[in-house]
Amino acid sequence: MTVPESALVFDTGPLRHFSNKGWLGVLRFVAGQRPVYIPDSVESELNEATEYVSATRAVLDAEWINRHRSTDLDYIEAFAHLENRLVVGRKNRGECGVLAMGQIYKCEVVLDDAEPRTIAAEKCIRVTATVPLLCEAIRTKQLTTVMVEALADDLLESKYYLPFGRGGFRSHVLENGLLDWDEL
Amino acid sequence: MVAARAALVRARWAESAASQSSCTTCGSWCAIIAHVTSLDAQTLGGRIRDARKxxxxxxxxxxQSVGLDRTAINKIENGTRKVTALELSEIGAALGVRMFTFFEEPVPALVEHRSSQGLxxxxxxxxxxxxxxxxxxEFVAALGVDELGLDAASEVSRAAASHPSTNAEAEALALTARGLMGLxxxxxxxxLSDSVGKIGLLAFSRDVGKDTADAGTILLRRGAVSLVNSHMKVGRRRLALAHEVGHYLISxxxxxxxxxxxxPDHAVPMESRLDRFARALLLPEAAVKQQWQEDVDRLGERSTAIILASKFRVDMATLATRLRELALADSGTVAAVRDYRTTRxxxxxxxxxxxxEELAGTTVPRLLALAVLRLVRDERISRERALDLLQGTFDELDLPSIRPRRPDEIWTFVS
Incomplete structure (x- = not known):
């Protein structure tokens, strides 16, 4: 199965955090016309997560999220070499699938952890994170700042990493020149 | 580091028939690795079968281990049923190997050994x-980490040591080894486990039990790896590693x-020569002769033996054999030395x-630990994988602290 280069491939972490706080629909919104994919390794991690947090089920039930399951040897070989850098037992297999999709299909991947992002840079895989996607949505007037502020505070509650504290979104983006006053 | 990585990429590029151009994103060689396709389903299946056996x-x-029936495994091994990445990961885990090994040729020494053993x-x-x-x-080396120190192996290659056919040649080889190690x-x-790293030999230890081998060594593409059975006491562990140094030097x-x-010399003369080499490496002839002859009259045989064994960190059996082969002691003294025990x-x-203590329990070579820590600091492998490579000799708190991410790192992708 070929995955279009325009696709966004999500890792387990962002999907789990957004769904657990009831914001999964926002990710669909910011993806816009771009198809959204998860590899079977992420699907497997999400299935395991539903045993502890039932809200994660929303990701698995979302029809707009395409599953990628492949027996293509190029893909499996890419996965295998990534697995050697990241995986012990079953931990981190999700991000291996995400990176392998980025490597083989040249699509953009959404990752938050440092090590897979470093590997993405080494292999010239296009990589982003959820917060930059939200910031871009504000710029293009798809989302309001008020909404993203509330979302960011919710994510912070669930231990999601953001480079600012609760209530700090607006001042952070202004201080760092990431958004202008007129974009807020 | 950059040069080593570039060499690796160039090597893989040479193997790749799939692409003839550099990465379109960054213009370098990075993406070429993605196009290296090495095998088909039948070959993969055959490798799974070999690993299972x-x-x-x-x-x-x-x-049963991976949740598939026997027929499915049979088809996978024949290449008639394809596997997914997750299935192959499970199969690798069940077989005790990393899944990348199904896609890579092992080092030539291992290929040769397995071939001689039978599939x-x-x-x-x-x-x-x-x-x-x-x-x-080899995995860590492929990431181009200088700390591993395998470049030192080129000095060993240049020395071109030959198999010692006499005791004198074994003694000479020990002097060569000392020179190569900077001693x-x-x-x-x-x-000793640190010193051998200076010649590209990485020494691990693991308690593999009483009724098994003392040690083993495998040549890598550069350098070598030795495993010492830590079930033995420290003197025997050091002697076993010294013996492995001999095997490494003669390739x-x-x-x-x-x-x-x-x-025994008559049955396995080369192993006997390497035993001699090991003793000569740990107990250099000139130093032992000088100290034994100077001290034995003044301090007595027992004290001299204990001081010598302590100074050179060998057990009494090794020292006794060394005194005999250097003709420093008669058979009575040799037997006595063999029975001496150092007390508190x-x-x-x-x-x-x-x-x-050295090579006690499970240990990894210091140079490998250094290389793994470098990879952790550079965030090039996961912390979980780092702990796995360090084989339980570190825990999470022993690793370098997680680096706080700079705000610009997460926002870089916005503009």
Whole structure:
């Protein structure tokens, strides 16, 4: 199965955090016309997560999220070499699938952890994170700042990493020149 | 580091027929690795079958471990049923190998060894560990980490040591080894496991039990890996590693040694020469002769033996054999030395080193630990994988702290 280069491939972490706080629909919104994919390794991690947090089920039930399951040897070989850098037992297999999709299909991947992002840079895989996607949505007037502020505070509650504290979104983006006053 | 990585990429590029251009994103060689396709389903299936047999598992055993029936495993091994990445990851875990090994040729020494053993032969514990350590060191080396120090192996290659055919040649080889390790001809080797790293030999230890081999060594594409059975006491562990140094210097591709220092000259002359080499390496002739002759009249045989054994960190059996082969002691004295035991009183009264542990339990070579820590600091492998490579000798708190991310890192992608 070929995955279009325009696709966004999500890792387990962002999907789990957004769904657990009831914001999964926002990710669909910011993806816009771009198809959204998860590899079977992420699907497997999400299935395991539903045993502890039932809200994660929303990701698995979302029809707009395409599953990628492949027996293509190029893909499996890419996965295998990534697995050697990241995986012990079953931990981190999700991000291996995400990176392998980025490597083989040249699509953009959404990752938050440092090590897979470093590997993405080494292999010239296009990589982003959820917060930059939200910031871009504000710029293009798809989302309001008020909404993203509330979302960011919710994510912070669930231990999601953001480079600012609760209530700090607006001042952070202004201080760092990431958004202008007129974009807020 | 950059040069090493570039060399690796160029090597892989040479193997790749799939692409003839550099990465379109960054203009470098990075993406070329993505196009290296190495095998088909039948070859992959054959490698799974070989790995299963080495793990001494039946198709049914493997199927039960990974949630597939025996027929499915049979089809996978024949290449008629394809696997997903997750299935292959599970199969690798069940067989005790990393899944990348299904896509890579092992080091030539391992290929040769397995070929000589026969494809249906199950790996011994020491065979399996040597294969694993070889894979892991080659993996870290492929990431181009300077800390591993395998460049030192080129000095060993240049030395071009030949198999010692006489005791004199074994003694000379020991002097050569000392020179390569940057040691003088007479000084004690305090941490042999560190010193061998200076010649590109990475020494691991693991307690693999009483009734098995003392040590083994496998040559890598650069350097080598040794495993010492830490079930033995420290003196025997050091002697076994010294013996492995001999195998490494003369480029023996794959060796597993049982009962080091007990190899009869008539039956296994080369092993006997390497036993001699090991003793000469740890107990250099000139230093032993000088100290024995100077001290024995003044301090007596027992005290002199205890001081010598402590200084050079060998056991009494090794020292006794060394005194005999250097013609420093008669048979009665040799037998007495063999029976001497260092007591706590000796340590205090003679102001001796408290015996330092080396290669005790599970250890990884310091240079490998350094390389892994570099990879952790550079965030190039996961912390979980780092702990796995360090084989439980570190825990999470021992690793470098997680680096706080700079705000610009997460926002970089916005503009």
């Amino acid at each position: 080495r793990a001494d598992l039946s198709q049914e055993d493997l199927g 249906d032969t199950a790996d011994s514990q020491i065979d399996a560990l040597l294969a694993r350590f070889a894979d892991e060191v 003088s001809s007479q000084e004690p080797i305090l941490q 023996d591709a794959y060796t597993v040694d049982w009962r080091v220092a007990e190899n 009183a000796d340590l205090v009264e003679m102001n001796l080193y408290v015996p330092l």
